[in-house]
């Protein structure tokens with residue numbers, strides 16, 4: 001993998017530190033040599049990736065490339081055939097069970113389409129992880145649910161609604177509120193702006209950036225949204241042929257000569273996201 005100005009320089013408490021642009025950065029998610037497949041099909045083929053503490057990492061790649069598969073593998077919803085995944089320094093396969101459970105409490109996940117429980121109200125959806133992991137009085141959980149709703153720009157009037165009564169943008173916000181229920185260090189977002197209009201998507205991007213800054217979150221974001229990549233992502237990792245082909249800043253993406261990156265980041269839609277001429281002819285995005 002081409003890692004921009006990044007070089008491993010040691011391990012501390014099981015967590016790798018990387019020297020990037022002269023600054024030591026803590027690797028909060030470390031994916032090494034991971035293979036994931038279904039039947040004869042290998043989707044992730046000896047994939048390596050580092051995610052640094054406090055960054056918003058955009059994870060891109062063609063449709064069906066395996067972006068969601070990697071996210072689901074990291075959070076333990078899909079099995080890997082081989083390789084190693086460490087989160088917060090804990091090996092998520094061979095680490096002590098108590099340590100793995102403790103790490104699972106320190107991440108929140110926003111799945112594609114929101115994935116709220118349709119038979120539960122907004123309040124019950126947000127409180128679902130609290131019930132699973134914390135033993136708190138109902139009144140306190142109610143106060144916490146309102147606080148989470150306010151964090152994502154909604155108020156208590158949404159508490160008793162069912163998912164079917166919410167707009168697409170509200171569904172995303174409630175899902176984000178649920179992912180924040182346990183005050184996580186890391187948030188995994190699977191295409192958070194898909195299905196939103198450009199204004200709604202821009203607002204959601206701003207919300208993610210604000211939360212990342214105020215809460216010090218690390219954000220792993222699967223996305224196709226070029227505006228999100230330009231406006232909120234600190235770094236981008238590109239998945240091609242089951243591996244991370246390039247990882248780095250938007251400048252690195254724009255300077256890359258990799259054919260998939262050139263088509264994706266210099267195509268018509270990308271020029272639109274950069275505010276450049278979108279009328280010029282653009283190469284089609286290849287399907288890796």
Ligand SMILES: Nc1ncnc2c1ncn2[C@@H]1O[C@H](COP(=O)(O)OP(=O)(O)OP(=O)(O)O)[C@@H](O)[C@H]1O
Pocket residue numbers: 038043061062063064065066067068069070
């Ligand atoms: N549980 C599963 N069982 C079998 N195949 C699966 C499973 N989950 C994913 N796949 C396959 O793995 C491949 C990668 O899927 P994935 O959802 O990760 O793609 P993606 O890069 O997120 O695509 P998109 O951008 O279109 O959402 C696809 O071919 C998909 O059909």
